[in-house]
Amino acid sequence: MRSETLIWAAVAAIFAFLFIPIVVIVLYAFSAAPIPAWPIAGFALHWFADTWHDQAVRQALVLSLEVASVATIAAMLLGTLAAMAVARMQSAAKEVVSFIAVLPIALPGILTGMALAAYFAFWGINLSYWTIVAGHATFCVVIVYNNVVARLRRMPRSLTEASADLGADAFRTFRLVQLPMMASAIGAGALLAFALSFDEVIVTTFTAGAQNTLPLWIFGAIRLGQQLPEVNVVVFAIILFTAVPVLLAQKLIGESGKVAR
Protein backbone atom coordinates (compact mmCIF):
# COMPACT_ATOMS: atom_id res chain seq x y z
CA MET A 1 0.00 0.00 0.00
CA ARG A 2 1.70 3.16 -1.16
CA SER A 3 -0.70 5.60 0.47
CA GLU A 4 -0.18 3.92 3.83
CA THR A 5 3.56 4.41 3.51
CA LEU A 6 2.96 8.07 2.76
CA ILE A 7 0.76 8.46 5.81
CA TRP A 8 3.34 6.82 8.06
CA ALA A 9 6.05 9.07 6.62
CA ALA A 10 3.91 12.12 7.43
CA VAL A 11 3.26 10.78 10.93
CA ALA A 12 7.00 10.29 11.50
CA ALA A 13 7.69 13.86 10.38
CA ILE A 14 4.94 15.25 12.62
CA PHE A 15 6.21 13.35 15.65
CA ALA A 16 9.72 14.65 14.90
CA PHE A 17 8.21 18.16 14.86
CA LEU A 18 6.56 17.44 18.24
CA PHE A 19 9.66 16.07 19.90
CA ILE A 20 12.66 17.93 18.48
CA PRO A 21 12.01 20.99 20.72
CA ILE A 22 11.79 18.74 23.76
CA VAL A 23 15.10 17.07 22.87
CA VAL A 24 16.62 20.53 22.38
CA ILE A 25 15.52 21.53 25.90
CA VAL A 26 17.05 18.39 27.37
CA LEU A 27 20.38 18.98 25.60
CA TYR A 28 20.63 22.68 26.48
CA ALA A 29 20.17 21.87 30.18
CA PHE A 30 23.62 20.27 30.11
CA SER A 31 25.26 22.96 28.01
CA ALA A 32 28.25 24.66 29.62
CA ALA A 33 28.01 27.91 27.66
CA PRO A 34 26.56 30.92 29.50
CA ILE A 35 24.74 32.01 26.33
CA PRO A 36 22.88 29.27 24.43
CA ALA A 37 24.08 28.55 20.88
CA TRP A 38 23.96 25.59 18.50
CA PRO A 39 25.90 23.35 18.16
CA ILE A 40 26.44 22.98 21.90
CA ALA A 41 30.14 23.53 22.48
CA GLY A 42 30.63 21.78 25.79
CA PHE A 43 28.69 20.07 28.51
CA ALA A 44 28.60 20.82 32.22
CA LEU A 45 26.55 19.91 35.27
CA HIS A 46 27.35 22.88 37.51
CA TRP A 47 24.34 24.89 36.32
CA PHE A 48 22.13 22.37 38.10
CA ALA A 49 23.81 23.15 41.41
CA ASP A 50 23.74 26.90 40.71
CA THR A 51 20.02 26.78 39.95
CA TRP A 52 19.30 24.72 43.04
CA HIS A 53 21.01 27.33 45.23
CA ASP A 54 19.31 30.31 43.56
CA GLN A 55 16.97 31.79 46.17
CA ALA A 56 14.71 33.45 43.59
CA VAL A 57 14.15 30.12 41.83
CA ARG A 58 13.48 28.39 45.13
CA GLN A 59 10.95 30.95 46.29
CA ALA A 60 9.18 30.79 42.94
CA LEU A 61 9.15 27.00 43.08
CA VAL A 62 7.71 26.95 46.59
CA LEU A 63 5.00 29.46 45.65
CA SER A 64 4.10 27.44 42.54
CA LEU A 65 3.86 24.22 44.55
CA GLU A 66 1.68 25.87 47.19
CA VAL A 67 -0.63 27.46 44.65
CA ALA A 68 -0.95 24.27 42.62
CA SER A 69 -1.69 22.19 45.73
CA VAL A 70 -4.46 24.42 47.05
CA ALA A 71 -5.93 25.06 43.59
CA THR A 72 -5.97 21.31 42.93
CA ILE A 73 -7.75 20.55 46.19
CA ALA A 74 -10.39 23.20 45.43
CA ALA A 75 -10.77 21.88 41.88
CA MET A 76 -11.16 18.29 43.14
CA LEU A 77 -13.97 19.32 45.46
CA LEU A 78 -15.81 21.60 43.03
CA GLY A 79 -15.25 19.43 39.98
CA THR A 80 -16.41 16.22 41.65
CA LEU A 81 -19.53 17.86 43.11
CA ALA A 82 -20.47 19.34 39.75
CA ALA A 83 -19.85 16.04 37.96
CA MET A 84 -22.03 14.14 40.44
CA ALA A 85 -24.82 16.67 39.98
CA VAL A 86 -24.56 16.49 36.21
CA ALA A 87 -24.67 12.68 36.24
CA ARG A 88 -28.20 12.96 37.70
CA MET A 89 -29.46 15.71 35.41
CA GLN A 90 -31.44 16.03 32.20
CA SER A 91 -29.41 16.62 29.06
CA ALA A 92 -30.31 20.32 28.64
CA ALA A 93 -29.19 21.29 32.14
CA LYS A 94 -26.16 19.06 31.70
CA GLU A 95 -25.10 21.00 28.64
CA VAL A 96 -25.30 24.33 30.48
CA VAL A 97 -23.12 23.12 33.36
CA SER A 98 -20.54 21.57 31.03
CA PHE A 99 -20.47 24.73 28.95
CA ILE A 100 -19.88 27.02 31.93
CA ALA A 101 -17.25 24.70 33.41
CA VAL A 102 -15.22 24.64 30.20
CA LEU A 103 -15.38 28.42 29.64
CA PRO A 104 -12.28 29.33 31.69
CA ILE A 105 -10.09 27.23 29.39
CA ALA A 106 -12.16 27.57 26.18
CA LEU A 107 -12.11 31.37 26.32
CA PRO A 108 -8.83 33.10 25.46
CA GLY A 109 -6.44 33.26 28.43
CA ILE A 110 -6.02 36.99 28.13
CA LEU A 111 -9.76 37.35 28.63
CA THR A 112 -9.86 35.24 31.79
CA GLY A 113 -6.80 37.06 33.14
CA MET A 114 -8.12 40.49 32.26
CA ALA A 115 -11.58 39.70 33.64
CA LEU A 116 -10.09 38.63 36.97
CA ALA A 117 -7.82 41.71 37.05
CA ALA A 118 -10.81 43.97 36.37
CA TYR A 119 -12.86 42.14 38.99
CA PHE A 120 -10.23 42.46 41.70
CA ALA A 121 -9.72 46.13 40.78
CA PHE A 122 -13.50 46.59 40.86
CA TRP A 123 -13.64 45.44 44.48
CA GLY A 124 -10.34 47.01 45.40
CA ILE A 125 -8.87 43.60 46.28
CA ASN A 126 -5.07 43.59 46.40
CA LEU A 127 -3.38 40.86 44.41
CA SER A 128 -2.02 38.12 46.67
CA TYR A 129 -1.43 34.43 47.03
CA TRP A 130 -5.19 33.93 47.24
CA THR A 131 -5.99 35.77 44.03
CA ILE A 132 -3.59 33.43 42.19
CA VAL A 133 -5.24 30.40 43.79
CA ALA A 134 -8.74 31.67 42.93
CA GLY A 135 -7.83 32.03 39.26
CA HIS A 136 -6.08 28.67 39.05
CA ALA A 137 -8.84 26.78 40.84
CA THR A 138 -11.36 28.22 38.39
CA PHE A 139 -9.70 26.85 35.27
CA CYS A 140 -8.66 23.59 36.99
CA VAL A 141 -12.25 22.64 37.89
CA VAL A 142 -13.05 21.53 34.35
CA ILE A 143 -10.11 19.11 34.28
CA VAL A 144 -11.38 17.17 37.29
CA TYR A 145 -14.98 17.62 36.16
CA ASN A 146 -14.40 16.13 32.69
CA ASN A 147 -12.57 13.12 34.05
CA VAL A 148 -15.21 12.36 36.68
CA VAL A 149 -18.11 12.92 34.27
CA ALA A 150 -16.53 10.46 31.83
CA ARG A 151 -16.18 7.91 34.63
CA LEU A 152 -19.74 8.36 35.92
CA ARG A 153 -21.10 7.93 32.41
CA ARG A 154 -19.63 4.43 32.34
CA MET A 155 -20.77 3.65 35.87
CA PRO A 156 -24.21 2.01 35.95
CA ARG A 157 -26.83 3.87 37.98
CA SER A 158 -28.14 0.51 39.15
CA LEU A 159 -25.22 0.15 41.57
CA THR A 160 -26.27 3.26 43.45
CA GLU A 161 -29.87 2.08 43.44
CA ALA A 162 -28.87 -1.36 44.67
CA SER A 163 -26.99 0.26 47.53
CA ALA A 164 -30.10 2.23 48.45
CA ASP A 165 -32.25 -0.89 48.22
CA LEU A 166 -29.90 -2.60 50.63
CA GLY A 167 -30.58 0.15 53.13
CA ALA A 168 -27.65 2.51 52.72
CA ASP A 169 -28.39 6.21 52.87
CA ALA A 170 -26.96 8.64 50.32
CA PHE A 171 -23.84 9.36 52.36
CA ARG A 172 -23.06 5.71 52.97
CA THR A 173 -23.62 4.96 49.29
CA PHE A 174 -21.26 7.80 48.42
CA ARG A 175 -18.59 6.51 50.76
CA LEU A 176 -18.86 2.81 49.94
CA VAL A 177 -20.00 2.74 46.31
CA GLN A 178 -19.59 5.98 44.40
CA LEU A 179 -16.34 7.31 45.83
CA PRO A 180 -14.34 4.09 45.31
CA MET A 181 -15.50 3.95 41.71
CA MET A 182 -14.71 7.61 41.07
CA ALA A 183 -11.44 7.67 43.00
CA SER A 184 -9.04 6.95 40.16
CA ALA A 185 -10.80 9.44 37.88
CA ILE A 186 -10.63 12.12 40.58
CA GLY A 187 -6.97 11.26 41.09
CA ALA A 188 -6.20 11.51 37.38
CA GLY A 189 -8.04 14.81 37.15
CA ALA A 190 -6.16 16.10 40.18
CA LEU A 191 -2.77 15.18 38.70
CA LEU A 192 -3.58 16.96 35.46
CA ALA A 193 -5.04 19.95 37.28
CA PHE A 194 -1.85 20.20 39.30
CA ALA A 195 0.25 20.07 36.13
CA LEU A 196 -1.89 22.78 34.52
CA SER A 197 -1.72 25.08 37.53
CA PHE A 198 2.01 24.53 37.99
CA ASP A 199 2.65 25.63 34.41
CA GLU A 200 0.16 28.47 33.93
CA VAL A 201 1.51 31.89 32.99
CA ILE A 202 -1.06 33.81 30.88
CA VAL A 203 -3.72 34.22 33.57
CA THR A 204 -1.25 34.23 36.48
CA THR A 205 0.42 37.45 35.33
CA PHE A 206 -2.87 39.24 35.95
CA THR A 207 -3.51 37.75 39.39
CA ALA A 208 -0.03 37.54 40.93
CA GLY A 209 0.93 41.16 41.48
CA ALA A 210 4.57 41.41 42.50
CA GLN A 211 5.04 37.73 43.34
CA ASN A 212 6.77 35.22 41.09
CA THR A 213 5.50 31.76 40.45
CA LEU A 214 8.01 29.53 38.70
CA PRO A 215 6.56 30.19 35.21
CA LEU A 216 6.59 33.93 35.92
CA TRP A 217 10.23 33.70 36.93
CA ILE A 218 11.05 31.81 33.72
CA PHE A 219 9.09 34.30 31.60
CA GLY A 220 10.87 37.24 33.19
CA ALA A 221 14.32 35.68 32.83
CA ILE A 222 13.82 34.79 29.15
CA ARG A 223 12.45 38.23 28.36
CA LEU A 224 15.38 39.98 29.97
CA GLY A 225 17.86 37.47 28.57
CA GLN A 226 19.26 36.91 32.04
CA GLN A 227 20.26 33.70 33.79
CA LEU A 228 19.58 31.68 30.65
CA PRO A 229 21.60 28.65 31.81
CA GLU A 230 19.38 28.51 34.89
CA VAL A 231 16.32 28.82 32.67
CA ASN A 232 17.62 25.84 30.68
CA VAL A 233 17.88 23.77 33.85
CA VAL A 234 14.48 24.85 35.22
CA VAL A 235 12.52 24.12 32.03
CA PHE A 236 14.26 20.75 31.70
CA ALA A 237 13.33 19.88 35.28
CA ILE A 238 9.73 20.96 34.70
CA ILE A 239 9.41 18.80 31.60
CA LEU A 240 10.84 15.86 33.49
CA PHE A 241 8.57 16.27 36.50
CA THR A 242 5.35 17.00 34.61
CA ALA A 243 5.79 13.93 32.40
CA VAL A 244 5.45 11.73 35.49
CA PRO A 245 1.99 12.88 36.67
CA VAL A 246 0.71 13.01 33.08
CA LEU A 247 1.71 9.45 32.26
CA LEU A 248 0.43 8.33 35.65
CA ALA A 249 -2.88 10.09 35.04
CA GLN A 250 -3.20 8.35 31.71
CA LYS A 251 -2.78 4.99 33.45
CA LEU A 252 -5.45 5.91 35.98
CA ILE A 253 -7.93 6.92 33.31
CA GLY A 254 -7.61 3.46 31.87
CA GLU A 255 -7.74 1.78 28.53
CA SER A 256 -9.63 4.39 26.56
CA GLY A 257 -6.57 6.59 26.83
CA LYS A 258 -8.56 9.78 26.50
CA VAL A 259 -7.78 12.72 28.70
CA ALA A 260 -10.29 15.49 28.62
CA ARG A 261 -8.69 18.85 29.10
Add this chain to the structure above:
Amino acid sequence: MSLNRTFSVLGWRRPGMANAALLGLPALWFAALYLAAIGALLVTSFWTVDDLSGNLIPGFSFTNFQQLLSVPVYTHIALRTIGIAAAVTITDVILAWPVAYAMIRLAGPRLRAAMMAAVMVPLWSSYLARVYAWRLILAHNGLLNWALMEIGLPRAHIGYSNWAMWIVFSYLWLPFMILPVAASVERIPPSLLEASADLGERGFSTFRRVMLPMALPGMVAGAIFTFSLTLGDYVTPMLVGGRGSDFIGNVVYSNVGVTNNIPFAAAYAVLPLGVMAVFLLIARKLGAFDAL
Protein backbone atom coordinates in the same frame (compact mmCIF):
# COMPACT_ATOMS: atom_id res chain seq x y z
CA MET B 1 -27.57 8.89 61.41
CA SER B 2 -31.19 10.00 61.33
CA LEU B 3 -30.33 13.39 59.94
CA ASN B 4 -28.39 11.70 57.17
CA ARG B 5 -31.42 9.57 56.48
CA THR B 6 -33.68 12.58 56.33
CA PHE B 7 -31.42 14.20 53.74
CA SER B 8 -31.15 10.96 51.79
CA VAL B 9 -34.90 10.47 51.61
CA LEU B 10 -35.38 14.09 50.65
CA GLY B 11 -32.76 13.76 47.91
CA TRP B 12 -34.40 10.63 46.60
CA ARG B 13 -37.93 12.03 46.55
CA ARG B 14 -36.94 15.44 45.24
CA PRO B 15 -34.02 14.92 42.85
CA GLY B 16 -33.96 18.67 42.16
CA MET B 17 -33.01 19.34 45.75
CA ALA B 18 -30.18 16.80 45.67
CA ASN B 19 -28.89 18.35 42.44
CA ALA B 20 -29.02 21.79 43.99
CA ALA B 21 -27.14 20.56 47.05
CA LEU B 22 -24.41 19.03 44.89
CA LEU B 23 -24.23 21.87 42.45
CA GLY B 24 -24.54 24.67 45.01
CA LEU B 25 -20.88 25.14 45.83
CA PRO B 26 -19.48 24.91 42.27
CA ALA B 27 -22.29 27.13 40.98
CA LEU B 28 -21.61 29.72 43.65
CA TRP B 29 -17.89 29.68 42.84
CA PHE B 30 -18.42 30.18 39.14
CA ALA B 31 -21.15 32.78 39.58
CA ALA B 32 -19.37 34.81 42.23
CA LEU B 33 -15.91 34.62 40.74
CA TYR B 34 -15.82 33.80 37.06
CA LEU B 35 -19.09 35.00 35.58
CA ALA B 36 -19.02 38.04 37.84
CA ALA B 37 -15.46 38.73 36.66
CA ILE B 38 -16.58 38.69 33.03
CA GLY B 39 -19.38 41.04 34.07
CA ALA B 40 -16.84 43.30 35.78
CA LEU B 41 -14.78 43.26 32.59
CA LEU B 42 -17.76 44.48 30.58
CA VAL B 43 -18.64 47.13 33.16
CA THR B 44 -15.11 48.50 33.56
CA SER B 45 -14.66 48.67 29.79
CA PHE B 46 -16.99 51.69 29.92
CA TRP B 47 -15.04 53.33 32.73
CA THR B 48 -12.18 55.74 32.28
CA VAL B 49 -8.99 56.62 34.12
CA ASP B 50 -8.09 60.00 35.53
CA ASP B 51 -5.00 61.09 33.58
CA LEU B 52 -3.37 62.82 36.51
CA SER B 53 -4.12 60.64 39.50
CA GLY B 54 -4.50 57.34 37.65
CA ASN B 55 -7.66 56.61 39.63
CA LEU B 56 -10.53 54.71 38.07
CA ILE B 57 -13.53 56.84 37.15
CA PRO B 58 -16.70 54.76 37.11
CA GLY B 59 -19.32 55.75 34.60
CA PHE B 60 -20.62 54.96 31.17
CA SER B 61 -18.43 56.31 28.42
CA PHE B 62 -17.54 55.01 24.98
CA THR B 63 -14.12 56.69 25.10
CA ASN B 64 -12.15 53.43 25.15
CA PHE B 65 -14.07 51.91 22.26
CA GLN B 66 -13.82 55.12 20.22
CA GLN B 67 -10.08 55.14 20.71
CA LEU B 68 -9.81 51.47 19.69
CA LEU B 69 -11.77 52.08 16.51
CA SER B 70 -10.12 55.37 15.54
CA VAL B 71 -6.45 54.38 15.94
CA PRO B 72 -5.51 52.13 12.98
CA VAL B 73 -2.82 50.24 14.85
CA TYR B 74 -5.44 48.58 17.07
CA THR B 75 -7.31 47.34 14.00
CA HIS B 76 -4.06 45.99 12.54
CA ILE B 77 -3.24 44.19 15.79
CA ALA B 78 -6.73 42.69 15.97
CA LEU B 79 -6.54 41.47 12.37
CA ARG B 80 -3.05 40.03 12.90
CA THR B 81 -4.22 38.17 16.01
CA ILE B 82 -7.33 36.73 14.38
CA GLY B 83 -5.47 35.98 11.12
CA ILE B 84 -2.69 34.03 12.82
CA ALA B 85 -5.22 32.21 15.03
CA ALA B 86 -7.08 31.13 11.88
CA ALA B 87 -3.87 30.10 10.08
CA VAL B 88 -2.77 28.08 13.10
CA THR B 89 -6.14 26.33 13.27
CA ILE B 90 -6.01 25.33 9.60
CA THR B 91 -2.39 24.15 9.92
CA ASP B 92 -3.27 22.02 12.93
CA VAL B 93 -6.24 20.42 11.17
CA ILE B 94 -3.94 19.43 8.30
CA LEU B 95 -1.23 18.09 10.62
CA ALA B 96 -3.69 16.31 12.93
CA TRP B 97 -5.30 14.15 10.24
CA PRO B 98 -2.41 11.84 9.33
CA VAL B 99 -1.67 11.24 13.01
CA ALA B 100 -5.32 10.66 13.96
CA TYR B 101 -5.91 8.42 10.96
CA ALA B 102 -2.78 6.33 11.51
CA MET B 103 -3.45 6.07 15.23
CA ILE B 104 -7.04 4.83 14.89
CA ARG B 105 -7.17 3.02 11.54
CA LEU B 106 -3.65 1.77 10.85
CA ALA B 107 -1.93 1.13 14.18
CA GLY B 108 -2.37 -1.95 16.34
CA PRO B 109 -3.47 -1.53 19.97
CA ARG B 110 0.05 -1.29 21.40
CA LEU B 111 1.33 1.18 18.85
CA ARG B 112 -1.87 3.17 19.28
CA ALA B 113 -1.33 3.45 23.04
CA ALA B 114 2.28 4.50 22.48
CA MET B 115 1.23 7.14 19.95
CA MET B 116 -1.43 8.42 22.34
CA ALA B 117 1.19 8.80 25.07
CA ALA B 118 3.49 10.51 22.58
CA VAL B 119 0.76 13.08 21.90
CA MET B 120 -0.06 13.54 25.58
CA VAL B 121 3.48 14.29 26.71
CA PRO B 122 3.97 17.46 24.64
CA LEU B 123 0.37 18.50 25.39
CA TRP B 124 1.09 18.63 29.10
CA SER B 125 4.75 19.60 28.91
CA SER B 126 5.51 23.07 30.12
CA TYR B 127 4.15 25.71 27.77
CA LEU B 128 7.03 28.09 28.49
CA ALA B 129 9.60 25.35 28.02
CA ARG B 130 8.28 24.64 24.55
CA VAL B 131 8.12 28.30 23.52
CA TYR B 132 11.62 28.78 24.85
CA ALA B 133 12.82 25.73 22.90
CA TRP B 134 11.60 27.35 19.69
CA ARG B 135 13.25 30.61 20.60
CA LEU B 136 16.51 28.68 20.82
CA ILE B 137 15.85 26.73 17.60
CA LEU B 138 14.87 29.76 15.49
CA ALA B 139 17.54 32.10 16.87
CA HIS B 140 20.22 33.43 14.55
CA ASN B 141 22.75 30.91 15.90
CA GLY B 142 20.18 28.22 16.60
CA LEU B 143 19.55 24.67 15.44
CA LEU B 144 17.56 25.62 12.33
CA ASN B 145 20.20 27.86 10.82
CA TRP B 146 22.93 25.39 11.71
CA ALA B 147 21.00 22.62 9.90
CA LEU B 148 20.43 24.86 6.86
CA MET B 149 24.13 25.71 6.65
CA GLU B 150 25.10 22.05 7.00
CA ILE B 151 23.12 21.18 3.88
CA GLY B 152 24.50 24.21 2.08
CA LEU B 153 21.53 26.57 2.29
CA PRO B 154 21.60 30.19 3.45
CA ARG B 155 20.44 31.13 6.93
CA ALA B 156 16.72 31.72 7.37
CA HIS B 157 15.64 34.85 9.17
CA ILE B 158 12.37 33.63 10.63
CA GLY B 159 13.22 34.13 14.31
CA TYR B 160 11.24 37.06 15.74
CA SER B 161 8.66 37.28 12.95
CA ASN B 162 5.05 36.43 12.18
CA TRP B 163 6.33 33.19 10.59
CA ALA B 164 7.91 32.22 13.90
CA MET B 165 4.63 32.84 15.69
CA TRP B 166 2.75 30.75 13.14
CA ILE B 167 5.16 27.82 13.56
CA VAL B 168 5.28 28.00 17.35
CA PHE B 169 1.53 28.35 17.87
CA SER B 170 0.86 25.49 15.42
CA TYR B 171 3.35 23.43 17.38
CA LEU B 172 1.97 24.34 20.80
CA TRP B 173 -1.67 23.51 20.12
CA LEU B 174 -1.33 20.56 17.72
CA PRO B 175 -2.11 17.93 20.40
CA PHE B 176 -5.36 19.78 21.17
CA MET B 177 -6.43 19.07 17.59
CA ILE B 178 -5.10 15.50 17.32
CA LEU B 179 -7.04 14.21 20.35
CA PRO B 180 -10.60 15.26 19.38
CA VAL B 181 -10.04 14.38 15.70
CA ALA B 182 -8.78 10.92 16.71
CA ALA B 183 -11.75 10.52 19.06
CA SER B 184 -14.22 11.36 16.30
CA VAL B 185 -12.48 9.09 13.77
CA GLU B 186 -12.76 6.33 16.35
CA ARG B 187 -16.52 6.82 16.47
CA ILE B 188 -17.00 6.30 12.72
CA PRO B 189 -18.20 2.72 12.25
CA PRO B 190 -15.75 0.84 10.01
CA SER B 191 -18.73 -0.61 8.17
CA LEU B 192 -19.47 2.83 6.72
CA LEU B 193 -15.99 3.01 5.24
CA GLU B 194 -16.33 -0.51 3.86
CA ALA B 195 -19.69 0.37 2.37
CA SER B 196 -18.15 3.39 0.70
CA ALA B 197 -15.38 1.20 -0.74
CA ASP B 198 -17.93 -1.39 -1.87
CA LEU B 199 -19.81 1.33 -3.68
CA GLY B 200 -16.66 2.01 -5.66
CA GLU B 201 -15.23 5.04 -3.89
CA ARG B 202 -11.46 5.11 -3.83
CA GLY B 203 -9.46 5.73 -0.67
CA PHE B 204 -9.18 9.48 -0.84
CA SER B 205 -12.73 9.91 -1.99
CA THR B 206 -13.98 7.89 0.99
CA PHE B 207 -11.91 10.12 3.21
CA ARG B 208 -13.33 13.28 1.68
CA ARG B 209 -16.95 12.22 1.44
CA VAL B 210 -17.38 10.01 4.50
CA MET B 211 -14.67 10.55 7.11
CA LEU B 212 -14.18 14.28 6.79
CA PRO B 213 -17.86 15.21 7.27
CA MET B 214 -18.31 12.69 10.07
CA ALA B 215 -15.25 13.95 11.93
CA LEU B 216 -16.30 17.60 11.59
CA PRO B 217 -17.44 17.91 15.23
CA GLY B 218 -14.02 16.68 16.35
CA MET B 219 -12.23 19.19 14.15
CA VAL B 220 -14.41 22.03 15.41
CA ALA B 221 -13.84 20.93 19.02
CA GLY B 222 -10.10 21.03 18.39
CA ALA B 223 -10.46 24.39 16.64
CA ILE B 224 -12.08 25.89 19.75
CA PHE B 225 -8.79 25.31 21.54
CA THR B 226 -6.30 26.07 18.76
CA PHE B 227 -8.15 29.28 17.86
CA SER B 228 -8.93 30.47 21.36
CA LEU B 229 -5.52 29.70 22.84
CA THR B 230 -3.82 31.62 20.03
CA LEU B 231 -6.28 34.48 20.30
CA GLY B 232 -5.62 34.90 24.01
CA ASP B 233 -1.83 34.66 24.03
CA TYR B 234 0.74 37.38 24.62
CA VAL B 235 3.69 35.37 25.90
CA THR B 236 4.56 33.68 22.60
CA PRO B 237 4.39 36.99 20.65
CA MET B 238 6.72 38.51 23.23
CA LEU B 239 9.20 35.63 23.20
CA VAL B 240 9.31 34.62 19.53
CA GLY B 241 7.42 37.38 17.70
CA GLY B 242 9.77 40.25 18.33
CA ARG B 243 9.11 43.84 17.38
CA GLY B 244 5.96 44.80 15.51
CA SER B 245 4.16 41.52 16.12
CA ASP B 246 1.91 42.53 18.98
CA PHE B 247 -1.25 40.58 19.65
CA ILE B 248 -4.43 41.85 21.31
CA GLY B 249 -3.04 40.25 24.45
CA ASN B 250 0.14 42.34 24.36
CA VAL B 251 -1.85 45.58 24.28
CA VAL B 252 -4.03 44.36 27.14
CA TYR B 253 -0.98 43.18 29.08
CA SER B 254 0.94 46.43 28.75
CA ASN B 255 -2.13 48.51 29.60
CA VAL B 256 -2.55 46.60 32.84
CA GLY B 257 1.10 46.16 33.76
CA VAL B 258 2.75 49.30 32.46
CA THR B 259 0.19 52.05 31.87
CA ASN B 260 -2.23 50.78 34.50
CA ASN B 261 -5.22 51.67 32.32
CA ILE B 262 -7.52 48.81 33.26
CA PRO B 263 -10.65 50.19 31.53
CA PHE B 264 -8.88 50.48 28.17
CA ALA B 265 -7.41 46.97 28.52
CA ALA B 266 -10.86 45.66 29.43
CA ALA B 267 -12.39 47.29 26.36
CA TYR B 268 -9.84 45.62 24.06
CA ALA B 269 -10.37 42.27 25.80
CA VAL B 270 -14.06 42.48 24.91
CA LEU B 271 -13.08 41.81 21.29
CA PRO B 272 -11.80 38.24 21.81
CA LEU B 273 -14.87 37.65 23.98
CA GLY B 274 -17.11 38.64 21.08
CA VAL B 275 -15.12 36.62 18.55
CA MET B 276 -15.24 33.52 20.76
CA ALA B 277 -18.96 33.97 21.46
CA VAL B 278 -19.65 33.80 17.70
CA PHE B 279 -17.20 30.91 17.31
CA LEU B 280 -18.80 28.92 20.15
CA LEU B 281 -22.30 29.47 18.78
CA ILE B 282 -21.23 28.06 15.41
CA ALA B 283 -19.36 25.22 17.14
CA ARG B 284 -22.51 24.32 19.04
CA LYS B 285 -24.52 24.18 15.81
CA LEU B 286 -21.91 21.84 14.33
CA GLY B 287 -22.15 19.51 17.32
CA ALA B 288 -18.65 20.19 18.60
CA PHE B 289 -19.63 20.20 22.26
CA ASP B 290 -20.41 16.49 22.17
CA ALA B 291 -16.87 15.95 20.88
CA LEU B 292 -15.11 18.02 23.54
